[in-house]
Amino acid sequence: xxxxxxxVLLIISFVLLAKGADFFVDGASGxxxxxKIPQIIIGLTIVAMGTSAPEAAVSISAAxxxxxxxxxxxxxxxxxxxxxxxxxLSSVISRLAVGKDTNFxxxxxxxxxxxxxxxxxxxxxxxxxxxxIFLIVFVLYLAYLFIVARKRINKRELAESVTQPLPDPAxxxxxxxxxxxxxxxxxxxxxxxxLAMVILGSNFAxxxxxxxxxxxxxxxxxxxxxxxxxxxxxxxxxxxxxxxxKKNADIAVGNIVGSNIFNILxxxxLSSVITPVPFVSSFLIDTAIAFAAGIILWVPCLVKKSIGRLTGxxxxxxxxxxxxxxxxx
Numbered sequence: 001x002x003x004x005x006x007x008v009l010l011i012i013s014f015v016l017l018a019k020g021a022d023f024f025v026d027g028a029s030g031x032x033x034x035x036k037i038p039q040i041i042i043g044l045t046i047v048a049m050g051t052s053a054p055e056a057a058v059s060i061s062a063a064x065x066x067x068x069x070x071x072x073x074x075x076x077x078x079x080x081x082x083x084x085x086x087x088x089l090s091s092v093i094s095r096l097a098v099g100k101d102t103n104f105x106x107x108x109x110x111x112x113x114x115x116x117x118x119x120x121x122x123x124x125x126x127x128x129x130x131x132x133i134f135l136i137v138f139v140l141y142l143a144y145l146f147i148v149a150r151k152r153i154n155k156r157e158l159a160e161s162v163t164q165p166l167p168d169p170a171x172x173x174x175x176x177x178x179x180x181x182x183x184x185x186x187x188x189x190x191x192x193x194x195l196a197m198v199i200l201g202s203n204f205a206x207x208x209x210x211x212x213x214x215x216x217x218x219x220x221x222x223x224x225x226x227x228x229x230x231x232x233x234x235x236x237x238x239x240x241x242x243x244x245x246k247k248n249a250d251i252a253v254g255n256i257v258g259s260n261i262f263n264i265l266x267x268x269x270l271s272s273v274i275t276p277v278p279f280v281s282s283f284l285i286d287t288a289i290a291f292a293a294g295i296i297l298w299v300p301c302l303v304k305k306s307i308g309r310l311t312g313x314x315x316x317x318x319x320x321x322x323x324x325x326x327x328x329x
Contacts, residue, residue: 003215006208013204014231017054020197021235024053027190030182052262054232056270057202062224063271068278070206071271072121073224076286078233079114079260080225080322083293086237087256088315090244091307096253098301101148106257107301109141111294113264118287121279126272134269141261205231221282222326253307260294282329289322 055078062070090096116137120130182190205228213223236259271277296318300311 003212006211006215009204010208010212010227010231013201013208014054014234016197016201017057017205017232018234018238020194020201021053023190023194024198026182027187027192027194030187031184031191034182034184034187052236052259052267053198054201054235055259055263056267057198058205058228058232059267060271060274061199061202062206063275063277065206066275067206067210067220069220069280070209070224070228071277072268072279072283073221073286074228074232075263075268076283076290077225077229078236079263079290080286080293081229081233081319082236082256082260083297084315084319084322086233086240087253087297087307088312088319090240091312091315092309093241093244094247095309096244096307098253098305098307102253102257103298103301103305105144106254106261107294107298110257110260111291111298113137113261114287114291114294117264117268118284118291121283121287124279124281125276126268126279127276128273131269131272134265135273138262138265138269141265221280225286225326226323293318 055074059071059074062068062074087096113134116134117126120126120133209223209228210220212227213220236255240253240255268277293315296311296315297307300307
């Protein structure tokens, strides 16, 4: 009966994490809009990081509680699952075209972050200095994104000012009327409630997953790499599969690659700054598999500038093989 109760608690935690992340993103975006923070900053920070809020909450909570196997397992498991399962399913649904920046900047950064995790975890622990290195690289990457996006906006505004006639002050502005901005108190409430749900859900997830691992006789590493990773990846799953159905490849691929970068550089970085995180040798294999998954993603992007159905099937089969490996080990 106690096992059933913890399974229910784990499911509840995933719901809290997914909906809490939605509420937090909506509320934080509303606050930023009301405070006239540029949309580019909102997009590069709040919205981009929102889908990784569950991974952040669970991994940091697990690190504080001294459960490093769930901290690292959740991150590596999420990154592997994000590519092989979520992008695999998305590309089976619809061919995903990949933009030049994603191909030549974002995916290489993701692969580089994975190599960095392998290198810094080689000695068996990720400590304060390692965490600072991760966070510095993350800030540099964000700065690059901001600069590139700012240049594009400036170019677009310049082109529009040259090609479009001057606006008529007396004319209606339906595009402005169509934008519904939440009242500031509502946005604040949404952000606070969402953050509380994410924190509460993360605590439930860590506690119930740890209990189930002990009761089932499997390792925390296995639970972190599979069950917890799947639960915290629900926002990415919903976002990318929906984007694929709607033929919006940029969101489908960009959401996954950005989430994977954030998972390693920010979440592992912040966790290890708060407390040293042990990195057992078996995680080196999982890190190598995460890198291999990135290569499976990158090769068709370089050759065909897209991810097709065949690649998607290969990804799904690769994850099946990885799962069998975890079960056997």
